[in-house]
Amino acid sequence: MKYLDEYRDPVLARRLIGEIRAAARHRWSIMEVCGGQTHTIVRQGIDELIPVRMVHGPGCPVCVTPLATVDRALAIAARPEVIFTSFGDMLRVPGSGTDLLSAKARGADVRVVYSPLDAVRLAAANPGRQVVFFAVGFETTAPANAMAVLTAAREGLANFSVLVSHVLVPPAMSAIMESASVDAFLAAGHVCAVMGWTEYEPLAARYRVPIVVTGFEPLDLLEGILMVVRQLEEGRFEVENQYARAVRREGNTFARDALRRVFRVSGQTWRGIGDIPDSGLVLAPEFAAYDAALRFGVAGLSAREHPACIAGDILRGTSTPLDCPAYGTLCTPRRPLGAPMVSAEGTCAAYHNAGRVRQEAQEVLP
Amino acid sequence: MCLGVPGRITARDGEMGTADFAGLRREVCLAYTPEAGVGDYVIVHVGFAISVLDEDEALRTLAVLRAIPGGLDEVSR
Numbered sequence: 170m171k172y173l174d175e176y177r178d179p180v181l182a183r184r185l186i187g188e189i190r191a192a193a194r195h196r197w198s199i200m201e202v203c204g205g206q207t208h209t210i211v212r213q214g215i216d217e218l219i220p221v222r223m224v225h226g227p228g229c230p231v232c233v234t235p236l237a238t239v240d241r242a243l244a245i246a247a248r249p250e251v252i253f254t255s256f257g258d259m260l261r262v263p264g265s266g267t268d269l270l271s272a273k274a275r276g277a278d279v280r281v282v283y284s285p286l287d288a289v290r291l292a293a294a295n296p297g298r299q300v301v302f303f304a305v306g307f308e309t310t311a312p313a314n315a316m317a318v319l320t321a322a323r324e325g326l327a328n329f330s331v332l333v334s335h336v337l338v339p340p341a342m343s344a345i346m347e348s349a350s351v352d353a354f355l356a357a358g359h360v361c362a363v364m365g366w367t368e369y370e371p372l373a374a375r376y377r378v379p380i381v382v383t384g385f386e387p388l389d390l391l392e393g394i395l396m397v398v399r400q401l402e403e404g405r406f407e408v409e410n411q412y413a414r415a416v417r418r419e420g421n422t423f424a425r426d427a428l429r430r431v432f433r434v435s436g437q438t439w440r441g442i443g444d445i446p447d448s449g450l451v452l453a454p455e456f457a458a459y460d461a462a463l464r465f466g467v468a469g470l471s472a473r474e475h476p477a478c479i480a481g482d483i484l485r486g487t488s489t490p491l492d493c494p495a496y497g498t499l500c501t502p503r504r505p506l507g508a509p510m511v512s513a514e515g516t517c518a519a520y521h522n523a524g525r526v527r528q529e530a531q532e533v534l535p
Numbered sequence: 536m537c538l539g540v541p542g543r544i545t546a547r548d549g550e551m552g553t554a555d556f557a558g559l560r561r562e563v564c565l566a567y568t569p570e571a572g573v574g575d576y577v578i579v580h581v582g583f584a585i586s587v588l589d590e591d592e593a594l595r596t597l598a599v600l601r602a603i604p605g606g607l608d609e610v611s612r
Contacts, residue, residue: 170541175597180605181600181601184604185600188603204536205536228537229536230536230537258536283582284581285581285582286564286582307536307537310581312567313564313580316564316566316567359537359539360537362578362586385538385539388600392596392600411596413589413592413595414588414592414593414596415588415589416586421568421586423568423569424585427566427567512536
């Protein structure tokens with residue numbers, strides 16, 4: 170496939186690894202914010218081939234959706250008049266007691282959709298039912314969910330609503346810069362395809378960290394890491410764009426206009442991390458009629474996490490899955506305790522799927 | 536979650552269209568890429584084109600990568 174295969178060339182990958190080894194005179198810590206990048210880095214073993222400490226960030230919207238929001242989804246999905254629609258990766262996220270897939274098995278009408286517009290079509294086709302869409306995601310996904318609300322409004326669909334749990338990347342990076350010790354960041358390419366990179370310029374200047382907008386293929390990641398290492402070795406802290414084929418400085422202005430119309434920035438709770446100011450999106454007042462949490466009276470639910478799960482430390486980059494006593498024992502992708510083990514982009518699931526085991530566990534294997 | 540896949544637009548009718556992903560064809564919302572036409576490649580995320588791929592920039596990136604000198608292990612093979 171054009172635009173994919175060229176960026177997976179093993180010969181060029183080896184050359185880039187050689188360049189990184191030659192350029193890195195210190196052992197720098199670099200955080201990749203995006204879970205999709207974590208998945209590629211761990212699956213390809215990129216972090217084990219370079220003299221750089223890769224720190225995995227909180228960039229998995231599935232993982233950071235608050236437990237209380239999952240419980241709200243479950244409460245809404247349990248209602249007989251509701252068709253509850255969601256992207257597939259939210260179905261196995263554990264709430265306080267169960268998950269959407271188990272609720273579906275017990276008779277709730279839960280359906281996976283590929284696009285939020287599919288949920289709008291379901292509402293048009295089922296006027297006697299309430300269709301709710303679980304609107305999660307970063308800035309990448311928010312324009313699609315905004316378009317679903319705009320389309321429902323344009324078509325006058327009173328039986329469509331969205332349960333919104335949108336998170337924004339730059340405020341989370343800012344929170345991490347205040348607490349964690351990383352030297353540089355790879356910014357998430359598809360978030361920047363929508364938002365551009367002007368928001369990152371004040372962060373790079375204030376915290377004196379290089380930030381490189383990076384794509385998702387192995388060569389993209391290696392080049393992004395090389396660009397960051399060169400900046401660190403030269404004492405520069407600028408925003409650079411490795412992913413120039415897909416990302417412009419101003420992002421996608423049409424998508425950003427839709428976000429401004431449909432949503433307002435607000436405080437947001439990140440699962441495992443806590444409250445981060447101005448790090449989420451809620452529906453703008455003129456679209457409040459489409460807010461499922463208000464429509465079904467579930468806005469007040471609160472919840473408590475499993476005590477053995479260290480998801481917060483994982484998502485902040487202060488621990489790795491191998492530091493967790495539950496990893497691979499109490500907690501596996503088949504029976505996840507916490508969200509980072511659910512999605513393939515969660516750090517714990519990425520480690521588990523790549524066969525990485527804890528030292529103690531390795532010693533007892535035959 | 537932010538997975539985006541490059542697809543080639545094969546048809547466009549207003550805000551909607553069809554894109555080809557290595558033989559698989561899917562409906563795509565093109566509302567956010569009004570400049571994209573048939574034959575253009577777009578990054579598609581949850582059924583929406585979020586960015587038009589820039590061929591010149593792609594070639595420039597590849598030229599930079601291909602200009603990195605090979606190691607001794609490549610020369611000896």
